[in-house]
Amino acid sequence: MRLARQKFTEAPNSFMSTSFNLEKYILHHMQDSHQWHLPFLPPLQLPPFLTLHGLMLIIAALFLVGLFCFVYDKKARVPRRFTNLLEMLVIFIRDEIAIKSIGEEDGRRMTPFLCTLFFFILTLNLMGLIPVFSTATANPNVTGALAFFTLCFMIFGTIYKNGFKGFQKAFIPAGVPKGILIILVPIEFLGLFIKTGALMIRLFANMLAGHMVIFAMLGLVLLLGLVALPSVFLAVCVAILEVFISFLQAYIFTLLTAVFIGQMYHPQH
Amino acid sequence: MTNAVADLSAASPAEVESSLLNPDVSMVVLTWVTFLVLSVVLYKFAWNPILKALDAREDLLRRSIAEADRIKEELARIHETRQQFIREAEEKSREIISEARKAAVQLSAGIQHRAREEADILLANARHDIREETEKARIILRQESAQVVIDLAAKLIEKNLDTEGNRKLIHQLIVEV
Numbered sequence: 001m002r003l004a005r006q007k008f009t010e011a012p013n014s015f016m017s018t019s020f021n022l023e024k025y026i027l028h029h030m031q032d033s034h035q036w037h038l039p040f041l042p043p044l045q046l047p048p049f050l051t052l053h054g055l056m057l058i059i060a061a062l063f064l065v066g067l068f069c070f071v072y073d074k075k076a077r078v079p080r081r082f083t084n085l086l087e088m089l090v091i092f093i094r095d096e097i098a099i100k101s102i103g104e105e106d107g108r109r110m111t112p113f114l115c116t117l118f119f120f121i122l123t124l125n126l127m128g129l130i131p132v133f134s135t136a137t138a139n140p141n142v143t144g145a146l147a148f149f150t151l152c153f154m155i156f157g158t159i160y161k162n163g164f165k166g167f168q169k170a171f172i173p174a175g176v177p178k179g180i181l182i183i184l185v186p187i188e189f190l191g192l193f194i195k196t197g198a199l200m201i202r203l204f205a206n207m208l209a210g211h212m213v214i215f216a217m218l219g220l221v222l223l224l225g226l227v228a229l230p231s232v233f234l235a236v237c238v239a240i241l242e243v244f245i246s247f248l249q250a251y252i253f254t255l256l257t258a259v260f261i262g263q264m265y266h267p268q269h
Numbered sequence: 270m271t272n273a274v275a276d277l278s279a280a281s282p283a284e285v286e287s288s289l290l291n292p293d294v295s296m297v298v299l300t301w302v303t304f305l306v307l308s309v310v311l312y313k314f315a316w317n318p319i320l321k322a323l324d325a326r327e328d329l330l331r332r333s334i335a336e337a338d339r340i341k342e343e344l345a346r347i348h349e350t351r352q353q354f355i356r357e358a359e360e361k362s363r364e365i366i367s368e369a370r371k372a373a374v375q376l377s378a379g380i381q382h383r384a385r386e387e388a389d390i391l392l393a394n395a396r397h398d399i400r401e402e403t404e405k406a407r408i409i410l411r412q413e414s415a416q417v418v419i420d421l422a423a424k425l426i427e428k429n430l431d432t433e434g435n436r437k438l439i440h441q442l443i444v445e446v
Contacts, residue, residue: 068315112316145300
C-alpha cells in the first residue's frame with residue numbers, strides 16, 4: 001500500500017499512463033456504467049435508459065418478489081427453515097423497529113413499508129458482495145431516492161395523520177419562549193432535510209467505503225504482483241465484515257426511518 | 270478483469286469524485302419506480318398475508334396458552350377432588366372395618382357366652398346324671414351287698430346257726446352294715 005502510494009505521489013503521470021492505475025481500477029468497479037461484466041462472456045451492453053445499478057435494483061426487486069411470494073411458506077402453521085429466518089426478521093422489524101419507534105397502531109401500519117425498505121436495502125447490499133453483481137446502494141442517487149421516501153412520510157405522513165397544525169407543532173416545542181422560536185423553527189425545519197440527507201450519505205458512504213477497501217486490497221495484487229497475495233486474505237476478511245455491515249446498514253436505515261417518522265408523528269415525546 | 274484494466278485511461282481525482290457522486294435523475298426515478306412497484310407487490314402478496322398470519326398465530330398462541338393454563342387448573346382441581354374422594358373412601362372403609370371388627374368381637378363374645386352357658390348346662394346335667402347314677406349304683410350296691418350278706422349269712426347260718434358266739438357276731442355284723 002505504501003509502495004503504491006509512493007509511486008502515485010512521486011510520479012503520478014508517468015505511472016498512470018504506463019502501468020496499472022489502482023485508482024481507476026477501484027473507480028471502475030464502483031461507478032455506475034452501461035456495461036455488465038459477466039464471467040466468460042463479453043461485457044453486456046445495457047440500454048441507455050438502464051444503468052448497471054438500475055439493473056441491480058430490478059434484479060433485487062424480482063428476487064424479493066420471488067423470495068416472499070414463492071419461497072416463503074405462508075400457509076405453514078409452524079414455520080420452518082428459511083421461512084422461519086425471514087419471519088424472524090419481519091417480526092423484528094414489526095416489534096423492535098416499527099412499534100417501538102412509531103407506536104402500536106401507526107407502527108403496525110408502517111410495518112410493510114419498513115419491511116420493504118429493510119429487505120430491499122439488505123438485498124442490494126448483499127448483492128454487492130456477490131462478484132457478478134454491483135452495489136446499487138453505493139450510488140448516492142439510489143440511497144437519496146430511498147431517503148426521499150422517509151422525508152415524504154415525515155412531511156406528508158405527519159400532515160395526513162396530525163393535520164397541518166400537528167405538522168407545525170413538530171417544529172414548535174411546547175414551553176419555548178417566542179424569541180427563541182425564531183431561531184429554533186428554521187433549525188428544526190432544516191433538520192428534516194439534514195436527517196434524511198444523513199440517512200442517504202450514511203448508507204451510500206458505508207457501502208462505497210467497504211467496497212473500496214476490498215478493491216484496493218485486490219488491486220494491490222494487480223499492481224504489485226504475487227508479493228501482495230496476502231492482501232487477498234485481508235480482502236476476504238473485509239468481505240466477511242461487509243456481510244455484517246450490510247445487515248447493520250439496512251437495519252440502521254430502517255430504524256432511523258422509523259425513529260424519524262415516530263418523532264414527527266408524536267412531536268411531544 | 271483484463272478487459273476492465275485495459276479500458277482504464279488517465280483520470281483526475283476530481284473526475285473520480287464527480288463520477289461517484291454524479292446526480293442522475295433517471296437513476297432516482299428508476300429507484301422510486303422500482304421501490305414503489307416492489308412495495309405494492311410485496312404489500313399485496315407478502316406483507317399483508319404474512320403479517321395477518323403472524324397476528325393470527327400470535328392470537329392462537331395466546332389463546333392456546335390460556336387454554337392450557339385453564340386445563341392445567343382444571344386438572345389440578347380434578348386431582349384435588351379425586352384426592353378428596355380417596356381420602357373419604359379410605360375413612361369410610363376404615364370405619365366399616367372398625368365397625369365390622371366391633372361387631373365380630375360382640376358376636377364372638379355372644380357366642381362364647383352362649384357356649385359357656387350351654388357348657389354349664391351340660392356340665393350341670395352331667396353332674397346331676399352322675400349323682401343320680403351314683404345314687405342308683407349305691408342303692409344297687411347296697412341291695413346287692415345286702416343280698417351278698419344275706420347269702421353269706423344264710424350260708425353261715427346254715428353252718429353255725431347253733432353256736433351262740435356266731436350269733437353275736439352276726440348281729441354285730443348286721444349292725445355294722
